[in-house]
Amino acid sequence: MANSYFQGGVSSPSMNSGASVLSPTSPASATIPRSNALQNRITSVLSASYADLEIRDALSILDDRGVQNTAEARRNLRLDVQQELIECNGGIVQDFGKVADQLKRIGAAIQNLNASCAEMRKHVGAANRETGPMLEDAKTILNEKRQVETKQQLLDAFKAHFVVSDADLATLTSTAEPVNDAFFRILLRVKKIHRDSQVLLGSENQRLGLEILEQSSRHLNAAFQKLYRWVQREFKSLDLENPQISAAIRRALRVLAERPTLFQNCLDFFAEAREDILSNNFYAALTGAPVDQDHPVMGKAIELSAHDPLRYVSDMLAWAHSATVSEREALEVLFISEGDEIAKSIQTGIESEPWSRSDEPDAASIFDGRKALNQLVDRDLAGVFRQLRQRTEQVIQNHEDATLAYKISNLVVFYGSIFTNLLGEHSTLLETLGPLADTATRSFRSIIRDHVANLQANLAISPDDLAPPDFLVEALDVLQVLMKSYDTSIVTSDRTQRIEGFQPVMQEALDPFLAGCENITNRIRSPDNHIFALNCLQVTKAHLRQYAFADRTSELQFRIEEHESELTKAVHAWFLHESGLNMLVDNIATVDDLSSSYKDPNQLASIAQQLDAFLPTATEDARTLTRQLEDKTLSRRIIENAAERFCEDFEEIEGLLVQADEMRAAQVNGEVEEEVFLRDVFPRTGDEIRVLLS
Template sequence: MTSDSVLARKPSGQSDGFEHHLSPTAAQALRSNPLSAKATSVLSASYADSDIRDALGLLDKRGIQNTAETRRQLRLAVQKEVIDSNGDIIREFGHVAEQLKRIGLTIASLSQGCEEMKKHISAAHQETAPVLQEASDLMKQKDQVEAKQQLLKAFNAHFIMSEEDIATLTSTAEPVDDTFFAVLARAKKIHNDCEILLGTENQQLGLEIMEQISKSLNRAFQKLYRWIQREFKSLNLENPQISSSIRRALRVLAERPSLFQNCLDFFAEAREHILSDAFYTALTGTSVGGEEDASVKPIELVAHDPLRYVGDMLAWIHSATVSEREALEVLFISEGDEIAKGIQAGRDSEPWNVDGGNDFDGLKALNELVDRDVTGVARVLRQRIGQVIQSHEETIMAYKIANLLNFYRITFSKLLGEDSVLLESLTTLEESALNQFTTLMRDHVAGLQGESQLAPPDLAPPDFLQEGFKQLTAIMKTYETSLTSADSREADFEPILTEAFDPFMEGCENIAKHLEAPARTIFSINCLLAAKNILAPFDFTSTRLSKIQDTVDKHTSTLVEYQYSFFRANSGLQPLLQALAPLSDTKEDLLSIRSLDAFRPEVLIQASQTLDDFLPLALMDAMENLKNLQSSKMARKITEEAADRFCGDFERVEEKLVASDDIWEQEADEETLASSQPLKSLFPRTSGEITVLLS
């Protein structure tokens, strides 16, 4: 019977728990009937339960048919199968029990053997324990000894120098090469590391090693010092490929400032002799030993004048100084500030050094070294140029030499700094040349003042002024090429103007004092205009030009006043103006004009005639007064200004006369009017006519 057939027998529409719908009485009756109870149990079972479904599935696998016999035998068959299965299990467990018994016997045998082995091991351990402890102590001692051996080996390798290294460092037979510098660097490191030992309990060891290393280092620096001196003797600075080993040696020797300074002193002395000999050869064409050098053109023979001679010497020194500086830059500062660092390190290690507080300036040290190298040349130069200055008495030549010295002084100040022997020599020579120029100029001026000077007939600038201006022009052209800064050019040139310009202008003023007007003023203006023309092209004379222009303006005002007086006096207008001057524009003053002597009819007619005679040639006559003024434009301007003032005066006279006539005509009777004439009819010229005639 399959699970599907069983499920098919379930009444449709009836739930599994149908007895819940019965009354209590009916339910009690069902429970008292076994068949009914069975049916109720079957019907109340839920076939959706997993256990029932598994049981039904197991029945399906057996292939049992749903018959009455099968249903009766099913329980028995199942119980039989369960009994058979239990019997099989019991037999299997019997086999397992037998195996377990054998295993138990085996384990007991092993346990007995282990106990015996433990007894043997314990006895052996008691016998070997002292030996093992001793072996362990020996191994620890061995490890300690090996560690000490390694430490000693490392200490010796680091702090102890071999005999070969010491020989390389101190023996003069060994070269100064890369090996020497490597050993020296190692020795310095050992010396520095010894300071660590001084801070530990091994102070005595550190002191001993430091003492040995210090001796070796001192001998090494002495060896390096002597080697550098030997190299300096054969060093060719003109060779662009200067040995790098020398540069390296100098950087290392800088750690001993005293030795380094001695080297510099030795080098400077050697270079001073070399440059002095070279300068002597350049001057004479022969060496100090008397050997002639055919490749050199002697400056003393090639230079044809003092200025060329001085210029060639200065140019040679400048070239030599620049070459010296470039070569020494390669030696001393081309590698950065390594020398400065070395010197500072040396000063730190020599606290007793008095210069230890000053920082090393590589550029300043270079300038000082170059200056020391050319000190000998500077002495020769000072002597030669001093002789040239004292032996020549040409004013312009003395100033040109001074200006040339000024040019090179400024150039060398930029090259070597302000504190150099060469610069001091050039400053002294420049002052000497300027003093010579001043002396010669004053002698020249004194000679001119001793001569009787008269103004030329045409009132032109005198010859001595023209000559002085020629000298001044040459001086200013020379000064224009100087390297004086723009801010101080004018102030620096003022002393030259005081010596080479002012005395000549003062001489012209003395001449002008003896002339009559307007010749005095015209002569002064001509001299001042000539001075302006000379100074104007140069930008460092602006202040002096301004002063000259102010003086010219004052003299111009004087000439305008003179021309104005000329117009008033020669035109006949002067008496009229003087008579009208105290009068005002009141009616009484205007009526009183007719009673003045200057305005009597016959006098006024004569004044009108004088004016008519003057006007046709007035401008020509006025310009004739200024014919010697060398600026025709200025003469014309002065005359025009004076004429304008004269026209203004005439206009005021005319206005007074017209105003007086108007009042007179209003107040006079007919008889008076018939017997007298208006003033304007007696003086008929108008201001418009005057302006036209004088324009």
């Protein structure tokens, strides 16, 4: 539209202008003004900014209304717009007139409604003035009703919580009623009442709280007294051998623990009863006489079946161990199977009974169920262990046997370790076994020392065959038994502890006898003293090395090597003396010492003859010399070492002889026809000596 509008508006003047310019008839004065006006119009049109929004909107509206760009349209455009605007305003005025009429009718309706509301307010006010007192009375009555209902509910709840019926009180306190689930249920309720009544003491109803607290305390005390007497009756008929112990007694003990005094009294009563029962059972097992006809003794009596004292003591300890295990298992069912309930109950009771607390600082805050169980087992078996100790001491005193006393000591120590694992290190039963083991050990030492004292006369007698003396052989046999007993009874696996534990026994049962052998050795002449010492040390070493904790190989081997060295020296000296070579070894140290032999070789020839006579039987004669040495391997080694030393001495003499002959030959240089050489007089060589002595 804009394009067509501008095109239509510009085309006509252009054509007219062109025509007037090209027309030859137009005057020049008329052509110039029209041309300037047209240019000004074109310039104004072209200088207009069509990017202006108002122009664009106006052109868009003209385009939408379908206005053509004609002269008439341009002339009438303003009039048409104004006429259209007047018509629109007239329509709006008519519409507002209708709205005014409607508002008038609405105002009349609102006035009527206000009049009706005012009339209704008058009637409502009159009704309120008439019914106001009645409503106030109704509210007061309803509030009072709610208060009464609340009080009734509180009263019902209070009675249901704090009041116990007569039937329940009879079940709780009457001894004629059984102790069953109903008893424990009512007891639990009364304890809750007693606990909750303390809350009332902090409220305004302190008198009511005190009355309920006092009443519940009486009921609880009566209930615990009934439970205490019932537990005592049950303990009298309780059979711990029955694995199906009543659950009621376990529950009763757990509840009774809330009264530590009553609980401890029950434990004391139970311990005394069990001590009597177990003591009687132990006596019956020893003698075979039954405690009563309903409980006969199973098997043979220990005194009749034990064929020796050690078996007798072992059977008694085994019976005590079996009884301890059975008693502990049964008491665990009674006191430990409920977990920590008894400990918690005792802790609660200690808090409610401050007078039952111990003087120890931790006793009131810590209760060890296992420790209490071990203490109860100790008390139950105290009578059994007293009898066992008396009878074992009688066995030790009646038998003067060192091995028996030591075996009993080891047996007691072995069972002591077992009881320690069962009952702990602080068990009172160990206080009985410990002195018993010490008594057996003292008896063992006393018997050994008396035996050593009795052997003082034998310690001065030297054996003819140089064999280990009878007292040493007997002591080693006894020590063999002691080592076996110690090995089977010791419980520790630490090698150092095992060695240290057996050293006192070695000092008592072996060292005195070795000292006696050493005294005998000092009184015997060489080489028999070394043979005797080696025989004693070798047999001792062989016995001790069987057990690692008694092995003294390092100590004995040093002494054996000393005597072996001395015996080797003695055999070596015998070789030199019997062969005659000792004269040469003692007198000849250099070549110059042989100068006299050239003048008189008879002495050297005599030694050579004695050597030749000695060599064929030298080894056999040496074996005869050491025939009393029991270790033949050692004997052979000693002879071989002595022979080796003899050969070395001979080779040294042989070397001096060769050097002397060489020096002699150099000095004579063939001037003497019949010069004597020492090798001719002493022809034996070192190789020949080694062959003959091998």
